[in-house]
Amino acid sequence: MTREHITTGEHAGWTRWRRDPDGRFASMLGDFFFRQAEAGDVHCRMETDRKHSNGLGYLHGGFIMSFIDMAMFAFIYRQLENHAAVTLSCATDFLSAGIVGKPIEASGEILKETGKMLFVRGLVTQDGVNLASFTGTMRKIPRPARTEADGRGERPVSSQVD
Numbered sequence: 001m002t003r004e005h006i007t008t009g010e011h012a013g014w015t016r017w018r019r020d021p022d023g024r025f026a027s028m029l030g031d032f033f034f035r036q037a038e039a040g041d042v043h044c045r046m047e048t049d050r051k052h053s054n055g056l057g058y059l060h061g062g063f064i065m066s067f068i069d070m071a072m073f074a075f076i077y078r079q080l081e082n083h084a085a086v087t088l089s090c091a092t093d094f095l096s097a098g099i100v101g102k103p104i105e106a107s108g109e110i111l112k113e114t115g116k117m118l119f120v121r122g123l124v125t126q127d128g129v130n131l132a133s134f135t136g137t138m139r140k141i142p143r144p145a146r147t148e149a150d151g152r153g154e155r156p157v158s159s160q161v162d
Contacts, residue, residue, distance in 0.1 A: 034074035044071040044106040059098030064132055071106035072136045075120045083140040090136040098131050116140045
């Protein structure tokens with residue numbers, strides 16, 4: 001996803017991870033916005049529509065968890081200047097049903113950082129209603145080598161990470 005700082009309009013002051021036309025998973029979710037608050041915690045936002053709904057007409061839990069995963073990366077992006085990261089764990093407690101057509105927001109913070117690990121927590125809300133709380137553990141890894149073929153990096157040969 002491409003990162004773009006917004007200077008005008010409703011999201012002025014936010015950074016947007018914009019959909020790339022390359023077909024990666026996060027691109028299917030929609031544009032993702034985030035900004036750092038004065039206190040240092042990060043706020044995230046995403047618009048919702050029918051494609052994010054479940055069979056009952058509410059926001060799908062898998063969509064909310066995908067939003068949470070993206071939010072956790074927004075929380076730690078400043079710590080990743082020379083690294084990439086992967087999600088090791090994410091514990092989510094759903095608190096209320098989300099309404100389709102209204103944006104969802106997440107706020108959160110880094111609880112602890114070690115040499116290779118980051119521990120985060122956050123809350124997903126919609127119109128002031130708590131939808132989900134979460135904690136996560138992220139692991140820093142070396143950035144993949146860039147290739148000319150896709151400009152993104154080669155796929156790992158195995159699932160083993162140092």
